[in-house]
Amino acid sequence: MKIAFRVSLYFIVLTLFWACKNDPEPRKYPQKSQKTKAKDTIPEVIIPAGGENDVDVSHIKTLTQETLEDYLEKYEIQNPESLVKVKTRFGDFKIQLFAAEKLHRVNFIRLTKLGYYDDTFFHRVDSGFVVQGGNSDKPSTQKLRSKIGDYLIPNEYNPLHKNNYGFVGMAKPPSQKVSNASSAFEFYIVVKKDGAHHLDKEFTVFGRVIEGMEVVEKISQVETDASEWPLSNIQMDIDVLR
Template sequence: MKTAYRFVFVILIITTIVACKNDSKSKPDSKSQNTKVENKDKIPKVKIPAGGENDVDVSHIKTLTQETLENYLKSYEIKNPETIVEVKTRFGDFKIQLFVAERLHRVNFIRLTKLGYFDDTFFHRVDSGFVVQGGNSDKPSTQKLRAKIGDYLIPNEYNPLHKNKYGFVGMAKPTSQKVSNASSPFEFYIVVKKDGAHHLDKEFTVFGRVIEGMDVVEKISQVEADASEWPIKNIQMDVNVLR
């Protein structure tokens, strides 16, 4: 009788072990799942971390200098001929046509758009009845992107056919720039003064115009700003190349 009980007990143990092994095979392996997520293709734009942390990946960005700027942009232009970009904001979307004549400014803007630089910035200056300005922020990640993209200025490309009319787009100058009319590569402005801002002509390069959604730009120009013309509530932008 004892021998029979022992035999049944052994059979039960073997059955339990086999069942446990089969059950473990039916469950997904958490390590293999994590590997699949990590191996996904990276999107071409920089992925901006929430809150403006410093851990934005800039490893794929080539750093330009004043000496390498023009040759690089002229080479970049060959495979990047686009002239239409779309700017998305919480007030709506608008489109900008970039002029071919101001080639360095256009190509630089397209490059920064494709790198995702502008997606990490705000419309940081609002002067109602004059201009709205974008391309900067107070986030550490923005400064990290700027440092990686390069410390350079874009030579002035003044064109008498493209002046500071209502709805036209120009590049700002660094506040420290007193020697020439070269442009900042990072900050652009849109004229909202109905009769234009022609006192800016020649000193600032106009390189595009809003072709759709100027009512959205007008809404941005009416937001409340502090004494430094920085909007009380940040206006994030998402800029994409259309064609």
Template sequence: MRSYFLIICAAAILASCEDKKTPSQNSTLAEPEVKETVQPDTVTRDNTKVEKVLEAEKKTPEREGPAIVQEEFIPFMMKYHEEHDENRVRIKTRFGNIDVELYRDTPLHRANFLYMVNNDYYDGTFFHRVADGFVIQGGNSDTPDTNKKRFKIGDYLIPSEFDAGHKHVRGALSAAKYAEQNVSKASSPYEFFIVQSERGAHHLDNDHTVFGRVISGMDVVDRINKVPVDQSEWPLTNIHIEMEVLE
């Protein structure tokens, strides 16, 4: 049975493509118990051991928790954007391949998508939402592995990049966004959709960020768009995704 959380992720009205955000949990630490004063140790110490301890304290500890946090997202992704020239990604499904080109004038979305592909996030996810004559949406699944990957990568938002001016024409690659408390229309880092409609989906312009386009495989998009789905637009047979960077 699919969890309530993932059904909410997949379901969205035709006016939007959304990704439900899971709030992070905060924890507090109790104050340490005050114990009686311990007298200084007067035994001669091994200086070698002391030096090793001091040296260890100088080292920067490894980050505990997600790889990316909101405060570091923009500098992290801008650096990733500058260091990676790859611009094409192949989305592999049992229906065939869909090749997409990423726009360089949406650097945060481009870098984030490449980061996800290079870190194998999308492998094992699905095209989990199919809206007939509208879009196909991917980047989620009903397996625990996807949630584990999200926890490891981080819980953050991508600022919108509407200034680039890309529109939701047929074949547009665009970012889903969280449904709640998202006045800035920031994007989900994990889910994306491809516009299938011949007329485009221009009611989504300046509501979702378009950051790429399909350059090969729209026939595959059309075939996926016709699969049988349940009431939440989740395909009755899962459509698994694998991705690889082409160049």
């Protein structure tokens, strides 16, 4: 059943391209005989629920598209942080979030403080392009998403912040074909040495790795299945530093 889900997931990513995962032991998936890559696109990945984890969401305020910007504007007053540490089994790295892309930065800080990312994986790896995180196949992740809210973040493209090596941007839902609004949850880190500038303007870059890029490089070299999901899950844990 899980293989069928993964095949369906890969089909979604491939279709989008042509139109323009705190486990103490990482879960293993059977290796495919040949890896097929979905090239040069950053869709938000739709993952059916699986696994056994659950989470309490009673403390979370649900946002809507209509309440999003006003809420984040007020949230920023008491939550102005812009530096986070991402911890993985490969080591840690730090991301500096940019001030200019305010909605993206504040949303990322809020989700980090809610513990959302601690329930997710680096679930997509393309060694010559990006590593993508912020989702998982655990029902707890989908429960968190539902409670946090079904909204998109307006595009905040800044010509000073492009898809250079080590820079961090937000993915887009596969269904998002009208505007360049971002996913509220999934982010990517560019590992292509000369950048991924075909993504400029369409995707909002809102930070960059300032320490530990070698850890990101290690993540980018793991083995994956045909849908670019690592064969051994890469759990993350993110802390707000300042």
